[in-house]
Amino acid sequence: MTTMARTMPRRDIFAFWDRIKMPLFYGVLILWTLISVFPFWVSVVYSLKPVANSYAPPYLWPIPFTLENYRTVLTQFELFPRWLLNSTVVAIAVMLIRTLFCAMGGYAFARLRFPGKDLLFTLTLFTMMVPGQVTLIPQFLIIGPGVIRNLTIAGVEIPTGFGLLNNLGALILPSIVDAFGLFMMTQFYKSIPTELEEAALVDGLGRFGIFFRIVLPISQTALLTLALFTFQGTWNSFMWPLIVLRSPENFTLPIGLQWFKGEYYTLYSIVLAGSIFNSLPIIIIFFLFQRYFIRSVAVTGLKEA
Amino acid sequence: MFSQAKRRKLSEWFTAYVFLAPWFFILFVFVLFSIGWAFYLSFTDYNLFSPPKWVGLSQYIRVLRDRDFLQRALPNTLQYVAVVVPIQTFISLIIAFALDQNIRFRRFFRTAFYVPSVTSSVVISLIFVWLFSKVGIINQIFHLKIDWLNSPTYALPTIMMVNIWSTIGTMMLIFLAALQDIPLTLYEAAQIDGANRFQILRYVTIPALRPAIFFVVTMGVIGCFQVFDQIYVMTAGGPLGSTTTIAYLIYKWAFGSTNIQMGRASAVAFILSLMILVVVLIQRRIIEREE
Numbered sequence: 001m002t003t004m005a006r007t008m009p010r011r012d013i014f015a016f017w018d019r020i021k022m023p024l025f026y027g028v029l030i031l032w033t034l035i036s037v038f039p040f041w042v043s044v045v046y047s048l049k050p051v052a053n054s055y056a057p058p059y060l061w062p063i064p065f066t067l068e069n070y071r072t073v074l075t076q077f078e079l080f081p082r083w084l085l086n087s088t089v090v091a092i093a094v095m096l097i098r099t100l101f102c103a104m105g106g107y108a109f110a111r112l113r114f115p116g117k118d119l120l121f122t123l124t125l126f127t128m129m130v131p132g133q134v135t136l137i138p139q140f141l142i143i144g145p146g147v148i149r150n151l152t153i154a155g156v157e158i159p160t161g162f163g164l165l166n167n168l169g170a171l172i173l174p175s176i177v178d179a180f181g182l183f184m185m186t187q188f189y190k191s192i193p194t195e196l197e198e199a200a201l202v203d204g205l206g207r208f209g210i211f212f213r214i215v216l217p218i219s220q221t222a223l224l225t226l227a228l229f230t231f232q233g234t235w236n237s238f239m240w241p242l243i244v245l246r247s248p249e250n251f252t253l254p255i256g257l258q259w260f261k262g263e264y265y266t267l268y269s270i271v272l273a274g275s276i277f278n279s280l281p282i283i284i285i286f287f288l289f290q291r292y293f294i295r296s297v298a299v300t301g302l303k304e305a
Numbered sequence: 306m307f308s309q310a311k312r313r314k315l316s317e318w319f320t321a322y323v324f325l326a327p328w329f330f331i332l333f334v335f336v337l338f339s340i341g342w343a344f345y346l347s348f349t350d351y352n353l354f355s356p357p358k359w360v361g362l363s364q365y366i367r368v369l370r371d372r373d374f375l376q377r378a379l380p381n382t383l384q385y386v387a388v389v390v391p392i393q394t395f396i397s398l399i400i401a402f403a404l405d406q407n408i409r410f411r412r413f414f415r416t417a418f419y420v421p422s423v424t425s426s427v428v429i430s431l432i433f434v435w436l437f438s439k440v441g442i443i444n445q446i447f448h449l450k451i452d453w454l455n456s457p458t459y460a461l462p463t464i465m466m467v468n469i470w471s472t473i474g475t476m477m478l479i480f481l482a483a484l485q486d487i488p489l490t491l492y493e494a495a496q497i498d499g500a501n502r503f504q505i506l507r508y509v510t511i512p513a514l515r516p517a518i519f520f521v522v523t524m525g526v527i528g529c530f531q532v533f534d535q536i537y538v539m540t541a542g543g544p545l546g547s548t549t550t551i552a553y554l555i556y557k558w559a560f561g562s563t564n565i566q567m568g569r570a571s572a573v574a575f576i577l578s579l580m581i582l583v584v585v586l587i588q589r590r591i592i593e594r595e596e
Contacts, residue, residue: 025403033417043432055440104324114321133574138339177327207320236425238534254427275428286423297478
């Protein structure tokens with residue numbers, strides 16, 4: 001290119017660029033598609049091969065073919081279905097609770113007047129900037145053993161923690177609402193017209209009624225976007241469950257899979273088959289609701305811009 | 306007693322506080338109190354079993370003299386950020402740019418690129434541990450015999466690559482949204498003024514992308530400084546500490562060993578926050594100065 005730039009007049013460079021531009025862009029896109037898809041493709045292929053062939057060619061097609069690994073995962077490991085269930089319960093619970101609470105809080109920030117609102121909103125934005133590592137240890141203490149052990153006032157022992165270690169509640173309680181979702185819903189409610197609510201107010205409907213009967217039904221898109229985003233985050237989350245869950249029967253799928261890997265390192269086809277149970281549901285949900293996922297990314301991008 | 310207006314105002318207050326009650330609970334207990342308590346703990350010696358013992362600044366001093374921190378976690382993390390952030394930003398920008406052209410099957414490409422970003426870090430790590438094992442497919446295809454994740458030289462670069470691979474989908478989408486937001490009239494005006502394609506790129510497209518670039522780089526910096534999942538699953542900080550990052554060290558000191566050091570781990574967490582803050586501010590300066 002550099003020699004060309006020197007010998008060619010400008011117009012010719014552009015003509016040359018116009019000729020190679022589209023093939024070049026298609027080349028980039030196809031190359032990256034292959035890079036993106038290859039690891040998933042081979043992991044599915046090898047999950048369908050016998051364990052003895054965990055590293056053997058052919059790479060791109062399951063020869064010899066077997067469903068044995070999936071059968072092993074679901075029947076030989078009594079804990080596996082349990083992990084699947086735990087993950088599902090937690091992800092759905094957090095999704096429903098957080099979406100509702102974020103919508104309520106976002107509505108309050110966007111529409112209602114109350115003392116301390118600006119300060120609270122600023123605090124909310126501030127908390128988004130604090131790295132998770134800072135609050136990790138105290139959150140662990142609050143959820144589990146307590147911030148102060150054996151705190152007694154006037155002879156009465158005061159608990160300073162929820163005692164939820166090794167309990168799925170530990171995954172739900174701190175996640176019932178979060179700053180990001182609140183912020184997203186606040187922005188959403190600020191962007192929609194107020195006429196409908198004003199009319200309802202004149203008709204004598206209270207704020208509660210307005211929110212639940214008028215506002216929630218018209219916020220479906222925003223609610224679904226937040227719900228999917230939350231589901232994905234909870235379903236995939238790793239560090240917090242790793243810290244608060246102790247016994248294998250309470251693991252969520254990512255923690256279980258990680259533990260699995262340690263136990264069956266040499267039987268990798270089984271690990272891959274297990275992994276599919278974690279990645280496939282979220283990929284299917286992504287395909288079904290692609291529009292909303294893409295919106296959620298665009299919304300994340302908007303918050304700074 | 307109350308006038309109608311006053312009653313309405315009070316009921317609005319009441320509704321707002323009820324609607325925000327869950328957030329008050331989380332904000333005050335799990336966020337603000339936690340930050341304060343972590344700050345307090347960072348000045349103590351605390352092993353979870355006996356009460357925190359006030360030790361002043363000595364945890365910070367000890368961290369700054371600690372071999373694991375100074376010779377492993379700190380350089381590894383900085384190297385990680387310095388390599389991953391520019392590469393992931395650059396590749397995702399190129400891909401977004403290609404997708405923004407008059408491309409067929411745009412939806413298909415966009416979907417394929419985003420799949421790694423919806424998949425859990427654990428599954429991705431498990432797949433790459435297998436792909437990059439000594440007898441794995443990557444070595445077979447390229448006729449190599451590198452023990453990627455058990456080599457102090459290759460382990461960190463391998464994890465960097467995995468992270469770049471898995472984050473590009475999200476970043477590409479942000480750039481694509483920003484590119485599609487640039488008004489066509491801006492391009493038309495530049496063309497009427499006689500700008501050539503290079504000048505349009507330089508004076509229209511890139512300035513319009515600046516907020517998106519700032520956002521993506523910030524996200525990348527924050528994410529990279531806190532990298533944990535991939536490290537935990539793929540190498541557990543090894544071999545020989547070559548993949549120990551700051552976030553991993555915090556986990557190890559607070560939860561991951563028999564010698565629990567919650568005070569020291571908290572001190573590292575604050576040092577980490579300060580580093581993130583400084584890097585983000587410097588980066589903002591640089592992007593603003595370009596203007």
